[in-house]
Amino acid sequence: MFKTVATTPYDDQKPGTSGLRKKVPVFQQANYVENFIQSVFDSLEGFKGETLVIGGDGRYYNREVVQIALKMAAANGFGRVLVGQGGILSTPAASNVIRKYKAFGGLVLSASHNPGGPTEDFGIKYNIGNGGPAPEKITEAIFARSKTIKQYVIAEAADIDIDTIGKRDIAGMTVEIIDPVADYAALMEELFDFDAIRDLIRSGFTLRFDSMHAVTGPYGKEILERRLGAKEGTCVNFVPLPDFGGHHPDPNLVYAKDLYDLMMSADGPDFGAASDGDGDRNLIIGKGIFITPSDSLAMLAANAHLAPGYKAGLKGIARSMPTSGAADRVAEKLKIGMYETPTGWKFFGNLLDAGMATICGEESAGTGSNHVREKDGLWAVLLWLNILAVRRVSAMQVAREHWATYGRNYYSRHDYEGVDSDAANRLIDDLRGKLPTLPGTSVQGLTIATADDFAYHDPVDKSVSDHQGIRVLFEGGSRVVFRLSGTGTSGATIRVYVERYEPDPKRHDLETQGALADLIRAAEDIAGIKAHTGRDKPSVIT
Ligand code: VG1
Ligand code: CO
Numbered sequence: 001m002f003k004t005v006a007t008t009p010y011d012d013q014k015p016g017t018s019g020l021r022k023k024v025p026v027f028q029q030a031n032y033v034e035n036f037i038q039s040v041f042d043s044l045e046g047f048k049g050e051t052l053v054i055g056g057d058g059r060y061y062n063r064e065v066v067q068i069a070l071k072m073a074a075a076n077g078f079g080r081v082l083v084g085q086g087g088i089l090s091t092p093a094a095s096n097v098i099r100k101y102k103a104f105g106g107l108v109l110s111a112s113h114n115p116g117g118p119t120e121d122f123g124i125k126y127n128i129g130n131g132g133p134a135p136e137k138i139t140e141a142i143f144a145r146s147k148t149i150k151q152y153v154i155a156e157a158a159d160i161d162i163d164t165i166g167k168r169d170i171a172g173m174t175v176e177i178i179d180p181v182a183d184y185a186a187l188m189e190e191l192f193d194f195d196a197i198r199d200l201i202r203s204g205f206t207l208r209f210d211s212m213h214a215v216t217g218p219y220g221k222e223i224l225e226r227r228l229g230a231k232e233g234t235c236v237n238f239v240p241l242p243d244f245g246g247h248h249p250d251p252n253l254v255y256a257k258d259l260y261d262l263m264m265s266a267d268g269p270d271f272g273a274a275s276d277g278d279g280d281r282n283l284i285i286g287k288g289i290f291i292t293p294s295d296s297l298a299m300l301a302a303n304a305h306l307a308p309g310y311k312a313g314l315k316g317i318a319r320s321m322p323t324s325g326a327a328d329r330v331a332e333k334l335k336i337g338m339y340e341t342p343t344g345w346k347f348f349g350n351l352l353d354a355g356m357a358t359i360c361g362e363e364s365a366g367t368g369s370n371h372v373r374e375k376d377g378l379w380a381v382l383l384w385l386n387i388l389a390v391r392r393v394s395a396m397q398v399a400r401e402h403w404a405t406y407g408r409n410y411y412s413r414h415d416y417e418g419v420d421s422d423a424a425n426r427l428i429d430d431l432r433g434k435l436p437t438l439p440g441t442s443v444q445g446l447t448i449a450t451a452d453d454f455a456y457h458d459p460v461d462k463s464v465s466d467h468q469g470i471r472v473l474f475e476g477g478s479r480v481v482f483r484l485s486g487t488g489t490s491g492a493t494i495r496v497y498v499e500r501y502e503p504d505p506k507r508h509d510l511e512t513q514g515a516l517a518d519l520i521r522a523a524e525d526i527a528g529i530k531a532h533t534g535r536d537k538p539s540v541i542t
Contacts, residue, residue, distance in 0.1 A: 001155060001156060001157075001171050001172070002074070002075040002153055002154065002155050002156065002171065003075075003153070003154060003156055004151050004152070004153050005031070005034070005151060005152055005153070005154060006150065006151050007031045007034065007035055007038075007149060007150065007151055007152055008031075008150075009035065009146060009147050009148060009149050009150075010029070010032060010035060010146065011147060012026075013035065013036050013039065013142075013143060013146035013147075014143045014146075015125070015134075015139040015142060015143060016486035016487055017343060017344040017485070017486035017487045018112065018123075018125055018133060018344060018345070018346075018486075018487055019108070019110070019123050019124055019125025019126070019133070020036055020123060020124050020125070021111045021114065021121055021122070021123040021487055021488075021489055022121070022122065022123075022489055023119065023120065023121060023122070023489050023490070024060060024061050024117070024118055024119060024120060024121070024122050025118075025119065026489075027061060027065070027122045028061070031152070033065055033068050033069075033124070034068060034072065034152045034154065035146060035149050035152065036124055036142075036146060037068065037069055037072050037107070037124070037152070038072065038076075038149060038151075038152035038153070039142050039143075039145040039146040039149055040107070040124075040126045040142050041072070041073075041076045042145045042149070043138055043141040043142045043145050044104075044105070044138075046104075047076075047077065047078060047104045047105070048077040048078075048079070049077065049078070049079035050078060050079055050080075050103070050104035051078070051079065051080045051081070051082060051101060051102070051103040051104060052073050052078045052080070052081045052082075052103060052104060052105060052106060052107065053081070053082045053083075053089070053094055053097050053098045053101070053103045053105070053106035053107070053127075054066055054069050054070065054073075054081055054082070054083045054084075054087070054089075054106065054107045054109070055083060055084035055087065055088060055089020055090075055093070055094045055097070055106070055108065055109070055180065056084075056087055056088065056089065056108065056109025056110050056278075057088070057090070057091070057109070057110040057111075057112070057116075057214060057215040057240070057277045057278035057279070058086070058087065058088050058214070058215055058240040058241075058242065059109075059110070059111065059116030059117075059120075059121075059122065059242055059243075059244070059277065060116050060117050060118055060120070060122070060242040060243060061122045062087050062088075062109050062122075062242070063086075063087050063162070065109050065122075065124065066083060066087040066109065066162055067159045067160070067162075068154070069107050069109075070083070070160065070170055070173075070175060071154045071155040071156075071157055071170065071171070072152065072153065072154050072155075073173065074155040074157070074170050074171040074172065074173035075153035075154050075155045075171070076153060078104070078173060079173065079174065080173065080174040080175075080176065081173065081174070081175050081176070082097055082101060082103065082176050082178055083162055083175060083176070083177050083178070084097075084177075084178060084179075084180035085162070085163060085164075085165055085177050085178065085179060085180055086162060086163050086180075087109070087162050088180045088215060088218075088240065089108070089180050089215075090180070090184070090215045090216060090219060090278055090279030090280070090377075090378075091108055091110060091112070091278040091279055091280040091374045091375075092184065092279060092280055092368070092372050092374045092375070092376035092377070092378070092379065093180055093181070093183070093184040093219070093279070094106050094108050094127065094131075094374075095127060095131035095132065095372035095373050095374040095376075096131065096183055096184055096187055096371075096372050097178070097183055098127060098129065098130075098131040099130065099131040099372065099373070100183055100187075102129070103129065104129055105126060105127055105128050105129055105134075106126070106127045106131075107124060107125070107126060107127075108124075108125045108126075108127055108278070109122070109123065109124055109125075110123050110125065110277060110278035111123035111277065111487075111489075112249075112276055112277050112278045112280070112281070112487065113248065113249055113250035113251075113276040113277050113278075113281060114248075114250075114277065114487065114488075114489065115243070115244065115246075115247070115248050115249070116242060116243050116244050116249075116277065117242065117243035117244075117246070118243075120243065121489050126138070126139075126142065127373070127374075128349075130349055130352075130353055130373050131372050131373035131374065132345065132346060132348070132349035132352075132372075132373025132374060133344070133345055133346040133349070133373075133374070134346065135346055135349065135350075135461075135463075136346065136463065136465060137463065139346075155170060155171035155173075156171075157170050157171045160175060161177075162177055163177075164177060165177050165178065165179060180218065180219075181218050181219050181222045181223075184219060184378075185219070185222055185223050185227065187371060187372075188223060188378070188379065188382055189227070190308075190309065191307060191308065191309030191310075191371055191379070191382070191383075192307050192308065192309065192382045192383065192385075192386045193307065193308055193386055193389065193390070194227060194228060196386065196389040196390060197228050197382070197385045197386060197389045198228055198229050199389065200385065200388060200389035200392075201228060201229050201230050202229065205270050205271070205388070206231075206234075206269035206270050206271075207224070207230055207234055207269050207270060207271040207272065207273070207385070208234060208236060208259065208262065208263075208268075208269050208271075208272045208273070209224055209230075209234055209235050209236070209272075209273050209274070209275075209381065210236050210237055210251070210256060210258075210259045210272070210273070210274035210275075211235060211236070211237050211238045211240070211274070211275060212237055212244060212247060212249040212250075212251060212255070212256065212274055212275065212276065212277070213237045213239065213240065213241045213244040213245040213247065213249065214237075214240055214241075214244055214249040214275070214276065214277045214278070214279070215240050215277065215278055215279045216238075216275040216279040216377060216378055217235065217237070217238030217239055217240050218238070218240070219279065219378055220234075220235040220238055220275075220378065221235050221238055223378065223382070224381075228385075244277060249276050249277035250276055250277075250281075251274035251275055251276050251281055251282065251283035251365055251377075252283065252365065252540070252542040253290065253541075253542055254540050254541075254542065256274045256283055259272050259274055259283070259285060260272075260285060260290065263285040263286070263287060263288070263289075263290075264288060268287055269287070270286070270287050270394065270395075271285075271286060271287070271384070271385070271388065271395060272284075272285040272286075272287075273285070273377075273380075273381040273384070275377035275378060275381075276365070276377065279376075279377050279378065280345075280366060280368075280374050280375040280376060280377055281364070281365040281366050281375065281377050282296075282365055282366075282367060282376075282377040282378070282380040282381055283365055284296050284380065284381070284384055284395070285395075286394060286395020286396050286398075286399065287394060287395065287396065288396055289395060289396045289399055291395065291399060292324070292363070292411050293323070293361065293362065293363050293364065293365045293366065293367065294319075294323050294324035294326050294327070294361070294363045294409060294411050295324070295326050295399065295402070295408075295409070295411070296361070296367060296380065296384075297317075297319060297323065297326070297327045297359070297360075297361030297367050298324075298326035298327040298329070298330050298402065298406070298409075299387075299398055299399065299402050300359065300361075300367060300380065300383050300384070300387070301314060301317050301327055301330045301331070301334075301359050302330045302333075302334075302402060302406075303387040303391070303398070304358075304359060304369075304383065304387075306386060306387050306390040306391065307383055307386040307387070307390075309369075309371065310358065310359075310369070313334070313336075314334065314336055314357075314358040314359055315336060315337065315355055315356060315357060315358045316331065316336045316337030316338065316339060316351070316356050316357040316358060317330065317331045317336065317337070317338055317339070317357060317358070317359050317360070317361075318338075318339040318340075318341055318348050318351050318352075318356075318357040318359075318360040318361075319338075319339075319340060319341070319360065319361050319362065320340075320341055320342065320343045320344070320347075320361075320362040320363065321340050321341065321342060321343065321454050321456075321468060321469055321471070321481065322343060322362075322363050322413075322469060322481045322483065322495070322497040323361060323362050323363040324363065324409040324411040324499050325409055325477070325499070325501065326406065326408075326409040326411075327361065329406040329407065330406065333406070337356055337357065339351055339356065339357055339459070340456075341456055342454065342456045342465050342468035342469070343362065343364075343468065343469065343483065343486070344486070345360075345362075345366065345368070345373075345374055345375055347456065347458070347465070348360040348368075348373070349373050350458055350459075350460035350461055351459075351460065352369075352370045352373060353373075353460070354460045355370075356459070356460070357370070358370050360375070361375075362375065363411065363413060363497065364413075365377075367379075367380040368380075400508070403505065403508045404505050404508075407501055407502060407503035407504075408501075408502045408507075408508045409499055409500070409501050409502075410499065410500045410501075410502060410510070410512055410515040410516055411497075411498070411499045411500075411512070411516075412497075412498050412512055412513060412516055412520075412541060412542065413495060413496065413497050413498070413541070413542050414495075414496040414498065414520070414523075414538035414540075414541055415485075415493055415494070415495050415496075415538055415539055415540040415541075415542075416493065416494040416496075416529065416533060416535050416538050416539060417488070417491075417493045417539040417540060418490060418491045418492075418493070418539070419491055419492045419493065419494055419533045419535065420491060420492070420533070421491055421492045423492075423532050423533050423534075424484055424491075424492035424493075424494050424532075424533070425484075425492070426532060427482075427494065427527055427528070427529065427532040427533065428470065428482065428483075428484060430527075430528070430532070431470045431482060431526070431527055432453055432470065434451075434526075435451045435452060435453060435470070438451040438472060438526070439451055443521075443522040443525045443526060444518045444519075444521045444522040444525060445518060446474045446475070446476075446478065446518060446519070446522055447474060447475045448472055448473070448474055448475075449473050449474060449475045450471075450472075450473045451470070451471065451472045451473070452470075452471055453466070453467055453468075453469070453470055453471075454467075454468040454469045454470075454471055455467070455468065456468055468483070469481050469482065469483035470482040470483065472526060474519075474522075476501070477500075477501040478499060478500040478501065478519055479498075479499050480496060480497065480498050480499075480519055480522060480523040480526070481495075481496070481497040481499075482494065482495070482496055482497075482523070482527055483495050483497075494529065494533070496523050496527070496529070496538070498516045498519045498520055498523060499516075499519075500515060500516055500519060502515070513541070
């Protein structure tokens with residue numbers, strides 16, 4: 001019933017910021033998927049007879065990998081696997097299912113916001129029993145194993161029906177095909193005041209939710225339209241497609257420009273939002289105002305107590321290092337802990353498990369809380385709606401009042417995508433070499449206060465993660481941060497994060513790029529992006 005298959009290692013199965021991401025043809029190489037999944041299982045202990053969760057964002061190759069993973073889970077000794085119907089589970093929904101059914105862990109099949117299709121991206125990520133991405137200790141073990149793997153085990157069984165809800169069997173292991181939306185929707189009803197949101201919508205408040213042809217379509221339809229009574233047509237691009245309709249399912253001002261343009265128009269709805277390929281990111285745009293993800297984190301934290309799930313207040317806030325300091329001011333006012341972690345959700349898990357943080361966020365359109373251990377796009381939308389339903393003001397007013405109280409952190413990220421990897425590494429190495437000489441010097445009229453290579457000391461498990469981004473802080477609180485992306489699949493992406501703090505309400509109406517112009521020039525002067533890469537402007541500005 002089970003067979004052992006001899007294999008040879010691949011040398012490139014190193015999980016990045018969020019799992020292993022490669023082009024589909026790379027995953028389609030002989031034994032590539034099998035090697036990685038076996039390396040995952042070989043890096044875990046004590047799962048015999050336990051439950052595994054499998055689900056993905058529905059992109060191209062999702063269904064094939066679900067079948068392989070099921071057969072390998074059976075051969076490796078799992079007792080039961082829960083699979084989202086059709087192989088679908090948004091990333092936050094997968095996290096919830098792992099927690100709710102006390103699974104040992106889960107395989108999340110996604111390349112998130114990266115494009116999908118036969119020549120585009122695919123990804124596999126392992127999540128642990130708390131529902132969150134495996135910590136570095138495990139991802140490092142998986143990579144080490146993948147470099148020495150000699151064999152894998154798999155059930156010799158026919159593919160099983162993953163499209164019909166119900167219980168079946170594969171080589172003696174139970175497989176339960178579950179509704180991908182039901183458990184998640186039930187959790188949202190526990191956290192938020194659906195009656196208040198329904199009243200808001202009944203009073204004429206209009207919204208649009210753009211699923212970008214990706215996984216949140218069925219979640220948005222069920223929750224926003226069916227349960228909360230938003231009119232049909234509120235959800236757009238809600239049918240998940242294997243190639244996301246040929247688009248980038250990345251909810252930012254570039255790839256969700258239609259939504260942005262609508263929200264800036266006179267007859268646009270009151271509130272607009274979008275989510276990414278796997279449903280963990282959110283884009284929030286109020287009528288006439290884009291809310292940066294860093295600001296959204298701060299505004300949600302400041303108002304979270306208005307939602308039933310957070311009425312007891314927050315224990316603490318955590319943000320990734322490149323995320324703006326807006327949330328820090330909220331934590332200061334609330335007199336709660338504030339934690340600064342490296343990029344990637346895996347670093348929040350310990351803080352959430354230890355009850356040190358309740359809300360977490362990243363500048364890359366990720367916000368979430370202790371309800372799961374992933375960022376959660378629709379959760380952020382619902383928290384915004386709950387806050388607006390209680391306060392009965394516009395998103396614009398929420399933002400203006402927030403800035404008046406705390407000051408405004410102008411913020412932008414400039415990405416240089418598809419850069420030659422050697423050139424990108426040299427740029428970072430050169431920067432690192434320059435760090436000791438930078439403090440005290442001036443660029444573009446700004447004086448550098450400190451400069452370092454961010455290292456994170458996890459306060460819970462005491463692990464240390466080095467080289468998590470170069471930070472240059474200027475006198476007065478502005479800063480630029482440089483790091484290389486860990487989610488791309490071709491060449492390198494250099495990310496430059498730029499931030500200026502502006503306490504004066506009279507200066508809260510500036511255009512963002514203008515407000516950051518001297519810092520953007522300073523970033524170029526410090527890093528020599530053009531000299532290293534030949535690029536004189538970023539490919540994406542968010
Ligand atoms: C990017 C973002 C990071 C996010 C990660 C996964 O990583 O910057 O904040 O956690 O994507 O997001 P990088 O290494 O490319 O900068 V997603 O929606 O994959 O799940
Ligand atoms: Co995502």
